[in-house]
Amino acid sequence: MNLISSNLVGPAAFAPPPPATVSPAPADRPSIIRQYLRIATRWRWVIIGATVACVLLGLVATLLMTPKYTATATVEIAREANKVAGFQGVERETTSFDQEFYQTQYGLLKSRALSERVAAQLRLVDDPKFYQLFNVASEHPAFRLANGRYPTSGRAERQRIAGAILRQNVSISPTRLSRLVDISFTSADPGFSARIANAWADNFIQTNLERKLQATSYGRNLLQRQLALQKERLDDSQRQLVDYASAQQIINLPAQGGGTGGPTTVERSIVADDLAALNAALAQATAARIQAEARAQQDGRAGASVEALRNQAINSLRQRRAELAAEYQRLMVQFEPGYPAAQAIQNQIDQLDRSIAREEARVLGSVQADHREAVQRENALQARVNQLKASYLDDRRRSIQYNIYQQEVDTNRALYDGLLQRYKEVGVAGGVGVNNISVVDGADVPQRPSSPRLFLNLLIALLAGLGLGALIAFALEQMDEAIADPAEVERRLGLPLLGSVPKVADGTSPRQELLDRKSDLVDAYLAINTNLGFTTEHGVPRSLSVTSTRPAEGKSTTALALATMLARAGKRTILVDGDMRSPSVHHLGGVDHEKGLSNFLAGDDNIDTLTFPMSDLGFVAMSAGPIPPNAAELLTGNRLSVLLDRLLECFDHVVIDSPPVMGLADAPLIASRVEGVVYAVESHGIRSSLVKTALGRLAAANARIFGGVLTKFEARKAHYGYGYEYGYGYGRKDAKA
Template identity: 75%
Template sequence: MDMMSTQPHGVAPIPAMALVGPLDAGRQSTPILRQYLRIAMRWRYLIIGIVLASALLGLIVTLLMTPKYTATTTIEISRESDKVTDFQGVQRDATVADQEFYQTQYGLLQSRSLAERIALQLRLVDDPKFFAMFGEPRYDPAFDKINGRYPASGRPARQREAGMILTKHFSVDPTRLSRLVSLHFVSPDAAFSAKVANAWAENFIQTNLERKVQATSYGRNLLQGQLSEYKQRLDESQRQLVTYASAQQIINLPAQGGSGDGKSTSERSIVADDLATLNTALSQATVDRVQAQARYQQVGRSGASTEALRNQAINNLRQHRAELAAEYQQLMVKFEPGYPAAKAIQSQIDQLDRSISREESRITGSLEADYREALQREQQLQVKVGQLKSGYLDLRRRSIQYNIYQQEVDTNRALYDGLLQRFKEIGVAGGVGVNNISIVDPADAPQKPSSPILLLNLAIAIFGGLVAATVLALALEQIDEAIADPAEVERSLGLPLLGSVPRVEGQTPKEALKDRKSDLVEAYLAVQTTLAFTTEHGVPRSFMVTSTRPTEGKSTTALALATTLARGQRKVILIDGDMRSPSVHQLGGVDHNKGLSNFLTGQDNIAALTFDMDELGFTAMSSGPIPPNAAELLTGKRLALLIERLLETFDHVVIDAPPVMGLADAPLIASRVEGVIFVVESHGIRATLVKTALSRLASAHARVIGGVLTKFDARKAHYGYGYEYGYRYGRDKFDEQVA
């Protein structure tokens, strides 16, 4: 059993208690950290349970969470555009003023239009898997599937929703003091995260270039007017050339050779081109005729030409015939030629011979036709080539003026092309040629999920559980009105603490008091020691012991104090003042046929009303017969007279009074004694009830000396109360000597 410290404490109503006032002040000024530590130790099992439950819940939630993968693309955003054609350009250092530019770029990266553009490019708008991955919106007609597909009418709504989903899972992380920006995209699919992150960077670069193209310079407008003028000149010269060529029936084609820019340097007439083409065709026709004639002459009378030997159909027929012939020879070993199966095979062989003969004849005819066709084509080309030679000589005479017109067209076209090239270069210079954004590191498919992180989630869960447990412990501390430890007697009740008494188990209080080394005796010796400082003459000569309600240990306290005072060589009498539920007579082994109620009703022979408690060394007076109304007996002067007469014989009068709540007996007795000892049961009574009881005593002008905390269990007490040392000190040493 634990034992409290036996240091004395002051009692406010008694001036002598000012001697221990500083100690009370010290208890009232407990550091706040110690108070919190005390609360934590009191509710430690609750806190540990909540923290463990939170950790388990965090583990379960983490295991049930869908893994998320984060893909990262790193890009560089330069403050000034890099001019590709200018090798003397210098990058300007970033300053505070540049933050406006970079914040604008970060905002553009997270714009809705860019997200919707990516959704269209990756075809996410019509992909049910994409919306299923992130959750389709409910009650939206745009997501009602028809034959497993989304309707076309809801495409704008799905595009907005897809953009919102992408933006929600996308984040921008600028690298401090640099031009590098990390683009993160999170999704349950690692490959999809990488694809979206890369698409985001590429589309951002494209939109940046498109914005620059739209902001072209004023020079393009000026060149556009000049282009229109030279275009008219070129068109007029071309019409003049075409008119003359039509009149003279001159048809020219671009030359086969051209300059490096893809433009032809000269033209050639269609007659010359046809002549060259026909001449080439004539040469090829002659070659074809010679080859066809050679193949035709190689055909023998048996039709065994090279083409016949290489013909797949004939070879298949011959192979099939050989197989049938072999099968026929096998039958001839056992049967005659007239055998039905043999006759059937012979019929198939004859049919195959006829098919082979037809195929060889067809090939021979085909070779002859090819030869005659090649010969005819050669003769026709020879006639046509002769005609084109005459036409070409006539065309050269009519092409002199045509060449003059052609030179004028070429001049106008060169001027127009030069202006057009300049017009294009200005557009490139204002847009594509001055890109200031580049991809540094493209995103790769992450190999492991970025969330959930088990250790982080467990840490958060444990921290959250600790916070919740702390809040709950503080709330319960405020709600809980039980007196848990000795310090709360003073802190919560404002009652000076006389001492604390441990819970006695396995034996009766009387048996524990007989053992002078018991924890109970040690505890009440400490209470007696404290009582010695409560008045100028030491322990009050007359005092009563009471409590808020029954079974809090008031009778045990009265018995124990009477015992310890008697063992201190003092004459003590214990009076059972509880005339409604007496108990002292049971300790003495007598009845309560005579006692306090007898004296209060007029009997003056005190000696006849008492009995000796030889085992404990003091005299006792039972409550006497239970009266109809004990309060009426206590309102008279007989109780004060009894105490006065007893003090003539005894050093101390101890009254075991009834509980305060619900009865008027205790306040009446309290007004007749020098002091009141108030018993409070540890973990058994609410502080509000105790305060109410103390208020009733105060209204009767009772002088409450202090409180005794009974049934105290150090294992349930708050942190910082090592009572077991006080109880065991001396006993353990004595036990060691005996052993």
Template identity: 75%
Template sequence: MNHVSPTLRPGASPTTPAMPGVITGGDAMPIIRQYLRIALRWRYVILGAIAACFILGLIITLLMTPQYTATSTIEISRETGQLTNFQGAERETGVADQEFYQTQYGLLESRVLAERVATQLRLVDDKAFFERFGVNQDDAAFREANGRYGAAGRPARQRIAGKILLNNINIAPTRLSRLVEINFTSPDAGFSTRVANAWAENFIQTNLERKVQATSYGRNLLQRELAQAKERLDESQRQLVTYAEQQRIINLPAQGSGENTTAERSIVADELAALNTALSQATAERIAAEARFREAGRGGQSSEALRNQAINTLRQRRAELAADYQRLMVQFEPDYPPARALQSQIDQLDRSIAREESRVSGSVQAEYRQAAGQENALRERVERLKSNYLDLRRRSIQYNIFQQEVDTNRALYDGLLQRFKEVGVAGGVGVNNISIVDPADIPQAPSSPRLLINLAIALLAGFAIGAGLALALEQMDEAIADPGEVERRLGLPLLGSVPKVEGVEPREALLDRKSDLVDAYLAIQTSLGFTTEHGVPRSLAVTSTRPAEGKSTTALAIATMLSRSHKKVILVDGDMRSPSVHHLGGVDHDRGLSNFLAGQDNIGELTFEMTDLGFTAMTAGPIPPNAAELLTGHRLQLLISRLLESYDHVVIDSPPVMGLADAPLIASRVEGIVYAVESHGIRSSLVKTALQRLLAANAHILGGVLTKFEARKAHYGYGYDYGYGYGREKVDTSR
């Protein structure tokens, strides 16, 4: 594996993500692949849950009692059809009034309707009905007398029966229509049909009864209001007549008055209006007579004189005589007898004309005086009537108040009377706005249980339960199963993973350069080359949380791989409590690390060569009484310094961390720590505790190695494989 994450800094704390089982970070696996990995890892749990739910669903379905659903369809109209244009006492519903339908749906599911249906079908006293729906009949309402239920418990049984019907009824409005389906489900197909039809019929009946009750209530209310309005009208009329009699106010009905008001006119007002009109006419006549009188003062030049036929005749005759007289004067003297005779006639005509003009002038003067007298008489009468009218107006203020009250009461009474008549007619001819479209038929097949649907639901439930269990187990499982979990759970850079092989000793597997073990550790060596600026650390220790996690095999393999890269390497067995390197070299551990730590300085006597693997090894030496005391001093640091003078790399097989103080002491002396973690073998919480101990000792942890990894159990998606099919030697990597 060429990519190596940065090493864990000293003092840093390995952390776990918020949700165990899901990788986070920039290089994390896609979420779908993560859940797929969880599903594959816990596939048997998921399949077991699905199988269990499937079998349980099948058993429950086969054991369920068949249920039959009967459906009746009704139509609920917004407007009520009527034979007249009169409105009833109920308010007419608007076209967009959706509350109307919601109210109707609620009425269809009302307790009163359910109990009414139960009563009509005689279910209240039907023992088979309560047994059919599994009602506990130990209640006092179900006490029997003479083989029948007692009458005392009837109200309670009615409530129970209504509740049973409500629990099994389903009101299903058809979307974007006025149709509503009434579905009733029970174990008896015939019973379901009877209840569905009875439900629709009783709903229609209750709707009609509500309308009748509303109309009846409205009629009674209007009747009471009418009686009160009649009393108020009579009282106001009596007050009006009494006041008019006291004040001697006499009014006549006005012509053209409306039906709802009593318009009246006063006699004084009528007389004043008539006299005022006569006064105006008399004034006009007086003015005309005065004009004629003034004009008559001019004598014969007045228009009256000019229009007088007698005067005009006399003047014409005088003109003729004057003409004859003038002809005589041409020939004769005035004393000529015919001339004197003509002159005498002319004088007589002049006197007649004067008398006639005087008569005309006197006639005009008499007409003027008569007109003036009549005008003055009318004016005096009008002034007297004005005073009387003003007095009447003052006395009519209260009268008008009483009159307005009479008009108001009469209008209110007439309106209530008309409404009372309309409500009575509307209540008698109203048509129900609810009708049955399709009555319920006896169902031929049960509506439930439905085997396929129930099994599908059981499969979905099983899958959901299995997925939940898988996620729960994934979160509770602290085992390190996949290489990616080394980084995700522990916060350690992953150096590589080692496959689990059995049946072959590690030394033999390392000698075969085509084995899977060699391929894995070559990758680990490559990763170690990127951990420091100078490549593979010169001194490193290999440790683990507990024994038998493969740390000794890892230390042996790292030393082998480094030696094959032409490096001079020494492997030191630092586990003085349970040494193992001497077994690999076929020697005893009479001389080794414990001797040097105890004071022996000759390193050459403490080492031996592992020629086949190409490096030098140092055993743990005799097992001391307390290894930690030997490691506490400066001798270990001195040993590493002297070994680095002769070797390129010093690899120490360190004891496990948990329960011992040896590993932290060794870790603080080397350049870096390689941490071995057993796949599917240890809880991550223990590993993190061990890492905290190493970090507390200021150890530099280079990374982790996942040992005993089985790719077929990981299902991680990386496709781990080793050796490319060359050989599959089985190696014991438990040490």
């Protein structure tokens, strides 16, 4: 045991993969479809069994099912009812909230309130036949019959249960890209299904109308309260405006002004009107004063004034004087100034001059009087205008608060008018009562059952069986840790693959196969022997052991075959039976195991007496010898190393048939004394996790593992499908073309 401990110094010295390996490269792996086909083929009876069981179960269940009848009513749900009153137009434009609206309608169609309403309307709540139709057998006191009737006290509970039954059997199916919705009900009674479907559609329309009427009534009541409140605010603001105007003596006159919306009444201040009128009169008075002043200045030039020249009397007098002056001048040609006739004419001329002077003075006085009157009037108007300006400015200062009150009155009046208009619109819309839901097709009594459908149920059962069988097959495949393919030796175990050995046909021993140099077994071990030549620098290892995880995996056959192949290659070879617990080599030589390995380990140095020839296979063998009480104790000493040294002096190669690894210390002890180990793995017969554990024990003993040999391999069970052959038997008469 001390020797074992001294060898546990590092990880296992695994040899690199041999260059000539027969496992397929990862890139050359068949497609995943072939893997699935292989799994289906391997577990085909499981899949077939699950499929048949499901089909039979579906058939029995279909035959035992009660026929069900489905009646369907179709309704149209518009986004919004057409507006007959025409407040906003006839049709409403589509918005992004349409989907939300329709989802809400679908939810209302499945609501508890609607189902219970249908149950109550059709009197299903107190109908025992209804509950029997749906196999409702409740122990609740509400379902205890008394004189053939249900008690009144449990009606609420029965209504809840009846609504739940209806909801469970009704289906709402919107038609894609349309406003149509199918309401379907399924039961064992075709007439009952049609009644429920039609009642469901009718009650949905009624509840929709009721919700609209309730919403309209609520809106009208709310608007009515708001109208009363707004009317009170308007009256208060008007009273406040009038009181302030009276207290401040603000008088405004209504005036008519045109606008785009028609004539509108506006208010204007009386002071502003007076100021405007006086301002206009002042302008006229100023113009009249300027005109009178101009006439007065012209009249200052005696008779040259415009008024004098335009005066008819003065012009008549001047014309008469001109005539008399002409007559006087004619007389002066003939007579002297003292001539009586001339003197008379002169007197008339003087009288006319005085009359003209008087008239001109009168005209001048009138013009001056008009000028003074115009100046006085202008001054009076100017004073009044100045007075009104001061009043107007004072009125403007007092009108600031008045305008604030006026704005409040206008705002309250506008709000009141808007609420009143909306109140009238709601009243008209509520009175119209147009519904946006209508029945397109009523439900007819179904003539054929909608379920069960034998073909559909069998198809579903078939698919379910195939799926269940595939699931079970994959589960079994995942739980199966057996190594079924040569490529898995390296992928799962991390061992280089030396080769795979086909399974020997029943009734044929491995020794018989080895004696036939054309057998598949010989070809396989020739390839393994060739691969062993690449594991060391000097070719095939001079000393090696062959072991496996457990017994009967083909390790003894592998050791025998390797010794045979080496002997046929002209090498002096000896096969040592290292399994001192269950020896087998002596059976192949037809001798007993009275002398052998255990004798040498116990101290017998005469090797010649411990061996026997195997002439037909061409090598020498050493049996295990007598079975010792404890084989591991014999192997812990240095006698095995001495034996190997002495054997290698006489032989080219020493092959040791080692015991299995699991549960025994013999194999690691032997593996630590030889150059390396050839590990035999049974195909389809050993779990990979168990092999990994055994390899871990060898690694702990610092043993070198040359590679693995997959024994008892059957190509038809390989993971990568059919035709995964290794070419054994090529060119033979019994090989398939």
